[in-house]
Amino acid sequence: xIDPSRLPHLPGCYLFRDAQGHLLYIGKARDxxxxxxxxxxxxxxxxxxxxxxxxxxxxxxxxTHNEVEAFLLENTLIKKHQPRFNVDLKDAKTYAWLxxxxxxxxxxxxxxxxxxxxxxxxxxxxxxxxxxxxxxxxNIFGLRTCRRLPKRACLRKQMxxxxxxxxxxxxxxxxxxxxxxxxxxxxGRIHNLIPRLEDRMKKAAAGMQYxxxxxxxxxxxxxxxxxxxxxxxxxxxxxxxIIHGLTRDGNTFIMRFSVRSGMLEDKENFVFxxxxxxxxxxxSRYYASQPVPREIILPEDPGPxxxxxxxxxxxxxxxxxxxxxGNKRRLLExxxxxxxxxxxxxPDSLKELENLLGLDRLPIIMECFDISxxxxxxxxxxMVRFRNGRPQTSAYRRFRIRSVTGIDDPAAISEVVTRRYSxxxxxxxxxxxxxxxxxxxxxxxxxxxxxxQLSLDLPVxxxxxxxxxxxxxxxxxxxxxxxxCPALRLLQRLRxxxxxxxxxxxxxxxxxxxxx
Numbered sequence: 045x046i047d048p049s050r051l052p053h054l055p056g057c058y059l060f061r062d063a064q065g066h067l068l069y070i071g072k073a074r075d076x077x078x079x080x081x082x083x084x085x086x087x088x089x090x091x092x093x094x095x096x097x098x099x100x101x102x103x104x105x106x107x108t109h110n111e112v113e114a115f116l117l118e119n120t121l122i123k124k125h126q127p128r129f130n131v132d133l134k135d136a137k138t139y140a141w142l143x144x145x146x147x148x149x150x151x152x153x154x155x156x157x158x159x160x161x162x163x164x165x166x167x168x169x170x171x172x173x174x175x176x177x178x179x180x181x182x183n184i185f186g187l188r189t190c191r192r193l194p195k196r197a198c199l200r201k202q203m204x205x206x207x208x209x210x211x212x213x214x215x216x217x218x219x220x221x222x223x224x225x226x227x228x229x230x231x232g233r234i235h236n237l238i239p240r241l242e243d244r245m246k247k248a249a250a251g252m253q254y255x256x257x258x259x260x261x262x263x264x265x266x267x268x269x270x271x272x273x274x275x276x277x278x279x280x281x282x283x284x285x286i287i288h289g290l291t292r293d294g295n296t297f298i299m300r301f302s303v304r305s306g307m308l309e310d311k312e313n314f315v316f317x318x319x320x321x322x323x324x325x326x327x328s329r330y331y332a333s334q335p336v337p338r339e340i341i342l343p344e345d346p347g348p349x350x351x352x353x354x355x356x357x358x359x360x361x362x363x364x365x366x367x368x369x370g371n372k373r374r375l376l377e378x379x380x381x382x383x384x385x386x387x388x389x390x391p392d393s394l395k396e397l398e399n400l401l402g403l404d405r406l407p408i409i410m411e412c413f414d415i416s417x418x419x420x421x422x423x424x425x426x427m428v429r430f431r432n433g434r435p436q437t438s439a440y441r442r443f444r445i446r447s448v449t450g451i452d453d454p455a456a457i458s459e460v461v462t463r464r465y466s467x468x469x470x471x472x473x474x475x476x477x478x479x480x481x482x483x484x485x486x487x488x489x490x491x492x493x494x495x496x497q498l499s500l501d502l503p504v505x506x507x508x509x510x511x512x513x514x515x516x517x518x519x520x521x522x523x524x525x526x527x528x529c530p531a532l533r534l535l536q537r538l539r540x541x542x543x544x545x546x547x548x549x550x551x552x553x554x555x556x557x558x559x560x
Contacts, residue, residue, distance in 0.1 A: 046103050051077040052385045053434040055114045056107040060100040068096050069129040072118040074111045096129040107382045141166035149209040150223050152178050165230040185222040284339040288379040296322045299383040324350050339363040341372055393530035394433055400531055407478035412538045414482040416546035420450040422553045425460040426546035430538050442549045454490035457481055461494040482539050484508045488515045507539050
């Protein structure tokens, strides 16, 4: 019997299987438990879904970091396995890529298939976001959009959105640099580009070229908005296995993910009795009968002997990677998250968080605050609540900051904390066991002062984004937790959720003001 209550409150894909283990249906979800529960609660299911549920005997899950990754994973799995009940998606088009062509003067175009020649970035779930990125990059760097170079400049040259290589006003080296800058943006490396655009904007404003300054400002904002959370990857003919293991209660649990062309495709679970050199033993047993990929991503180095054995087993070079940061590290953490949710339910991070922060009790209820504004305009705040490590969306609150003008995040934090907990005290509602603010020491101190004015003794910490530093009252220096630590991942999910909620409200108010 399928029990949805055992599934995690996390984004990902769910896979219905029959008694023989054959795939019946693959779906995606922002919240796996809530989505799967609807199949057994709704009475309005169509005949196709009712037939599928009658055949289903088990359900498997693959957890992702966010809903966008769930979209991509679902698309990949359906294309590979062709489940019989996914009739609506069997013949659907794949998500499109952005392609920098291999021409003398390259273009950025949309591509449905990855072929040889040029560079590919994506895939993109949102067609609107993909097209906005393409248009924005073409306009910022003045790249050509015509299939064939005309004999004279077109209207885009007059509008200043094309450098017009057709007129030879721009050299091949200059154009190549423009393309390279666009390529860096698509790789997510915009930290050097945006300051240059800001310098150009300031110079244009100083020279009273206000229209040009406005265009540059809009381009900067568009880049920041579009690329803020868009996950893009370079498409390569790359094959890798991601392997992670956990040992508990005398048993070792191992999960293997396969990556093909930069996308997760499948996973396998293994359970056996724990022993010495467990990882090395698994590698030798598994790859003795399975093909060895070009790269294996592991949480620890198996040693030179195993590396040499893998190389001979494959008959060619094998890269054994133990990543410390970047996309590969993110994939390794994703494997660990799936391993924990598959075998142990959601990670038991509350107890660990209590010990690391020196709390007096388990942080069953946690609330997090974040501030969002644009250069001090339309300043808003969000408050999200987690109960037992899971979002309690009915308790989310958002605020328009009233007493602060300009850029002053600590003052805004002080206002929203005062408003939130003065109301809880007035209404006699439950207070949180832990209060988290997005920011550094100034934000934490502002929240703590607001608590003191309300005569509240609640633990207050801050989580800073750059180094993921945790500022706690008992330490003068920030606490740096291991990035693999489940307690830190819980704090990150809480912080990211508050940031998402605040940003959505800020965008709503800004659009409303622009319409007015």
